Amino acid sequence: MNHESADIGPLLREVYRRLREEHGAQNWWPADSAFEVAVGAILTQSVAWSNVEKALSNLKSAGVLSPKGLWDVPVEELAALIRPSGYFNVKARRLKAFAERLWTEHQGSLEGMFAMDAASLREELLSIHGIGEETADDIILYAAGKPLFVIDAYTRRVVDRLRPGCAGPGYGEYQRLFHDALPKDSSLFNEYHALLVRHGKHVCRKTPRCGECRLVGLCVTGGEMAARNG
Numbered sequence: 001m002n003h004e005s006a007d008i009g010p011l012l013r014e015v016y017r018r019l020r021e022e023h024g025a026q027n028w029w030p031a032d033s034a035f036e037v038a039v040g041a042i043l044t045q046s047v048a049w050s051n052v053e054k055a056l057s058n059l060k061s062a063g064v065l066s067p068k069g070l071w072d073v074p075v076e077e078l079a080a081l082i083r084p085s086g087y088f089n090v091k092a093r094r095l096k097a098f099a100e101r102l103w104t105e106h107q108g109s110l111e112g113m114f115a116m117d118a119a120s121l122r123e124e125l126l127s128i129h130g131i132g133e134e135t136a137d138d139i140i141l142y143a144a145g146k147p148l149f150v151i152d153a154y155t156r157r158v159v160d161r162l163r164p165g166c167a168g169p170g171y172g173e174y175q176r177l178f179h180d181a182l183p184k185d186s187s188l189f190n191e192y193h194a195l196l197v198r199h200g201k202h203v204c205r206k207t208p209r210c211g212e213c214r215l216v217g218l219c220v221t222g223g224e225m226a227a228r229n230g
């Protein structure tokens with residue numbers, strides 16, 4: 001992290017204000033229950049959400065979208081049900097590992113697992129096969145409602161363009177920027193991350209649409225592109 005990170009707090013607060021004004025409330029995460037959020041977080045690794053929705057719908061129809069259902073269903077059957085989410089054999093093993101931990105350590109109770117403080121919960125989730133930092137934080141923020149900022153590829157891209165070199169390369173360095181800049185409020189973290197995803201998908205795309213971007217006056221990359229284009 002270089003010296004610019006010290007000044008990024010006011011910038012990140014202003015970015016939130018503008019994105020909220022531009023895109024409105026995002027009301028994430030689209031799910032009927034905390035357990036569905038957790039399963040969706042595992043399924044969404046490396047795949048579009050529309051594919052995850054099909055897999056979740058299959059799990060619901062088969063009556064296995066519950067701690068007991070995931071525990072009881074044979075792994076081959078589970079893999080077939082989640083096939084639309086891609087990497088289905090790998091993800092089936094991850095879901096089984098998650099269900100196993102729920103039953104071996106928390107009597108099958110998600111609430112029991114979520115009763116831990118955020119740091120202990122994160123440590124436990126990271127110790128489960130196939131759950132990395134982003135997935136763990138998705139579960140902690142969106143399912144457990146505890147304030148840890150989620151860092152994903154969209155977030156990294158927007159931050160890297162706003163202030164090149166201000167963070168990274170590690171996940172924790174990006175996360176620290178948001179934790180230092182914002183009050184520890186899970187609703188705010190929820191909304192801000194959802195806004196960054198929306199912005200990354202529609203405006204700050206791989207090829208950025210700086211001409212349409214509300215952040216252009218704040219953004220180093222946007223400023224450089226405007227200067228180049230005269």
Ligand code: SF4
Nearest residue numbers: 204210213216219222
């Ligand atoms: S000005 Fe351009 S590079 Fe900067 S955030 Fe907006 S779209 Fe991304």
